[in-house]
Amino acid sequence: MSHQDKDRRRSSKKVRKIQKAQGAQRRRKSHQRRAAKKQNSKPRYNSQYLLKALAWLLGSADFGSLRFREDCTWLPLQLAATALLWAWSDEPTLGERFFAAHRLAEHLYQPEHPFAGSVQAFQKMLVRWTGLFVVCLQAAFRERMRTTLAADWLVHGFALFGVDGSRFELPRTQSNEAAYSPPAKPRKGKQRKPRKKPHDAAHTKKANSPQMWLTLLWHVGTGLPWAWRTGSSDSSERDHWRQMLTELPAAALIVGDAGFIGYDILRAVLDSGREVIVRVGSNVHLLTQLGWCQQAGSTVYLWPDHAARKGQPPLVLRLVVSHDGKHPVYIVTSVKTARLNDRQVIDIYRRRWGIELFYRHFKQTYDRRKLRSTSAPHAELEMQWSLLGLWAMALYAQVELQKKKLKPQQLSVAKVLKAFRRMQRDYLHPVKPNCSLNDLLQRAVRDCNERRNKSSRNYPRKKRADPPAGAPHITVASKSQVQRAQQIKQTLQKGLTA
DSSP states (O other), X not given: OOHHHHHHHHHHHHHHHHHHHHHHHHHHHHHHHHHHHHHHSOOOBHHHHHHHHHHHHHTTOOOTXXXXXXXXXXXXXXXXXXXXXXXXXXXXXXXXXHHHHHHHHHHHHOOSSOOOOOHHHHHHHHHHHHHHHHHHHHHHHHHHHHHTXXXXXXXXXXXXXXXXXXXXXXXXXXXXXXXXXXXXXXXXXXXXXXXXXXHHHHHHHHHHSOEEXXXXXXXXXXXXXXXXXXXXXXOOHHHHHHHTGGGSOTTOEEEEOGGGOOHHHHHHHHHTTOEEEEEEOTTOEEEEOOSSSOOOTTEEEEOOHHHHHTTOOOEEEEEEEEEOSSSEEEEEESSOTTTOOHHHHHHHHHHTHXXXXXXXXXXXXXXXXXXXXXXXXXXXXXXXHHHHHHHHHHHHHHHHHHHTTOOGGGBOHHHHHHHHHHHHHTTTSBOOTTOSHHHHHHTOBOOOOOOOOOTTSOOTTOOOOOOOOOOOEEEEOOHHHHHHHHHHHHHHHHHHHO
């Protein structure tokens, strides 16, 4: 080998050594930069995701109508956030829930002056301002439902709502009994009480205990609440429904069970521009061939005698008959066939069952079967904030499910509660990989396992089910009814043309 070849080989070796050293130096610097960047970056904590959720839920609420005193340590948004945290907490008592929510709220908002740390002061503030808070938050949540969950807003072309009522137990205190127990019926003379069976006596004792009645309007498309009214255990759910009509969108469709049939309430709903789908039973009398309008095969009229005597017009309805596998189901609706066929009406009434599931989640999963407040005003605010709390959690979870293109019916309320309460409990902990609040909510989906039939099980305390609603009484209108209907029709036409 010549000297030139040797020199050329030595130079190439030196070049390779230099390149290797430079590459190692570049890798060392890159590793140092990554380590420094990782060291300088702050870890994300669970409290940050909780604060983000509260900011999204409360950010669009208008609290301008709430004016606190100048020396008050609370701001409206901070008090609303603390009340939601209080409603989300799973502590066994209301006092412990407040102290947990109070500690978390101070960590999230870092106020200049510490919040009032007394549960009595907190409840006093809520008793004073909960009515306005409910109005503000309902408006904010409804707007979120219309815009963010617009894909699930309509069902068969209607803004569809279910209506139903339920009772909630209360502690047996003088305050709760005075506000929520039904009034005692006066006895006539010295009559001997009939002897009751043991199970009847227990049922009567439970019915006379203080219970709060809740009537709920529930949005079928998103599975979220919309409006509600509370009252004593003997409250009328029809009156509650009538009070909530103005809170519904125009041309909304409301579906109810057999307890909501009645001439006065249905006429109030139809006069307001809304439509109805209601189940009817054997306690309802319907007419055919009244001559009020063009008769179709399924056209029926709801026109009780007291309405006819007052000169009130009959209600024109459509009868749809379905079968649930055990017995026929009779449904009436004010929607014409051109807008909803019979199959769609049956499907809408079947979806009404979702409000029963909401009550089950609210009572069992959310643990609100029996409220914990010992005074009537506190029981009212506990119910109001419990509804707002579950509404807020489910609304925020629905938005996360929408990112995964999942339907609202797939939401697991139990997993949503678990996710929010985990954030509250571990708010000082760094976020684990794939375990942020948003990640947990995107996985809050019901399992697809098939449930076994439980009807054959011999439950020791099985609830006595009410008998199924029978067939309505359908009769052909008499001549006198036809003549009276024509007279009322002519009177109304004259009034319209005058």
